[in-house]
Amino acid sequence: MAAAGDERTRLAAGIVAGDRRLLAKTITLAESTRSDHQALAGVVMAELLPRTGKALRVGLTGTPGVGKSTLIEALGMHLVAQGHRVAVLAVDPSSSVSGGSVLGDKTRMEALARHPAAFIRPSPSAGALGGVAAHTREAMLFVEAAGYDVVIVETVGVGQSETDVANLTDVFVLLQLPQAGDDLQAMKKGVVELADIIVYNKADLDADAARRAMMQMKAVLSLLRPASPHWQPVVLRTSAATGEGIDVLWTTIVACRDALAASGELAAKRQRQALAWTWHLIDSGLRERFRADARIAAILPGILARVGAGALTPTAAAARLLHDHAPDSGALNDSQAKG
Ligand SMILES: Nc1nc2c(ncn2[C@@H]2O[C@H](COP(=O)(O)OP(=O)(O)O)[C@@H](O)[C@H]2O)c(=O)[nH]1
Ligand SMILES: [Mg+2]
Numbered sequence: 001m002a003a004a005g006d007e008r009t010r011l012a013a014g015i016v017a018g019d020r021r022l023l024a025k026t027i028t029l030a031e032s033t034r035s036d037h038q039a040l041a042g043v044v045m046a047e048l049l050p051r052t053g054k055a056l057r058v059g060l061t062g063t064p065g066v067g068k069s070t071l072i073e074a075l076g077m078h079l080v081a082q083g084h085r086v087a088v089l090a091v092d093p094s095s096s097v098s099g100g101s102v103l104g105d106k107t108r109m110e111a112l113a114r115h116p117a118a119f120i121r122p123s124p125s126a127g128a129l130g131g132v133a134a135h136t137r138e139a140m141l142f143v144e145a146a147g148y149d150v151v152i153v154e155t156v157g158v159g160q161s162e163t164d165v166a167n168l169t170d171v172f173v174l175l176q177l178p179q180a181g182d183d184l185q186a187m188k189k190g191v192v193e194l195a196d197i198i199v200y201n202k203a204d205l206d207a208d209a210a211r212r213a214m215m216q217m218k219a220v221l222s223l224l225r226p227a228s229p230h231w232q233p234v235v236l237r238t239s240a241a242t243g244e245g246i247d248v249l250w251t252t253i254v255a256c257r258d259a260l261a262a263s264g265e266l267a268a269k270r271q272r273q274a275l276a277w278t279w280h281l282i283d284s285g286l287r288e289r290f291r292a293d294a295r296i297a298a299i300l301p302g303i304l305a306r307v308g309a310g311a312l313t314p315t316a317a318a319a320r321l322l323h324d325h326a327p328d329s330g331a332l333n334d335s336q337a338k339g
Helices: 002-016 020-031 035-051 068-081 106-114 132-145 161-166 180-189 207-223 246-263 265-292 294-308 314-324 329-338
Strands: 056-061 086-091 118-121 150-155 171-176 197-200 234-237
Touching: 002 020, 002 035, 002 132, 020 035, 020 118, 020 132, 035 132, 056 068, 056 161, 056 246, 068 086, 068 106, 068 150, 068 246, 086 106, 086 132, 086 161, 106 118, 118 132, 132 150, 132 161, 132 265, 150 161, 171 180, 171 246, 180 207, 197 207, 197 246, 207 234, 234 246, 246 265, 265 294, 294 314
Parallel strands: 056 150, 056 171, 086 118, 086 150, 171 197, 197 234
Antiparallel strands: none
């Protein structure tokens, strides 16, 4: 036990001192499926918790090829030049297939990846215990404890990862291509409603198209009820390639955070996010236990087959399975008996 305590102190002190290798190692422990690794990461987190929460948390999404990685490189270099310390994390549920979007994109973030004031962390593999988004949240807290004051969480937008990232961050940025098809897709997916800032990138390629797209988006936004009573979504354009608009993007991100903070909405939002995270962990923990239940494993294939064949309704199947799954109820009764 003493050895475990030493390791906790070594990791926590290393993270606070800015040791990137120990920071990366601790995040890996948190992502591990081994319970002893997770437990160690958990006690390190408990020790560091008072140092978390101080970063500006920025979510960034957009379809593949829109320029997320190039923009993060440009924005990140802009920020480290101003003295900020920048961490980049990825939420990519498809990463087991693609090998991790940020890792694969490190070539587009070459200067940032080498910069001593930046920390870039690819997505954990899909299927990691508790889900990719939960691990990204842990990674976010660890990088905050390490003193990174801007955390950019990137997602390629698979499944419901945009919602996950919006639920992790203070300010959510949607990167768009000036072509109309991209807008339609984002509206269909409901991502526009999540965005505090909508950015038309690659404005250098066709300035007219970017201006048109901005006007149309502003018209659309005027019809939507803003997600926040204290912030009306802003539409911008950038060129990640030339750096045009990057400074305005940053001042707009800060203005949004300041507006939310001044009204008290930021604190309420973070509180809501922490509670949602707790429920997410409870849900995934229950699901894990359900899947690990030997009684369930024995009857599950047969029941699913009957649902598939139309012989059993989903409602009846779920009721039957949940009834048969009574994890630890014996232990509970025992302890109640003792207590
Ligand atoms: N002309 C131009 N090309 C860009 C811009 N931003 C990104 N690109 C290019 O678009 C391609 C995809 O960019 P990338 O950052 O990998 O997009 P991601 O998939 O969203 O991360 C790359 O070839 C970039 O060089 C931009 O503002 N202008
Ligand atoms: Mg990318």
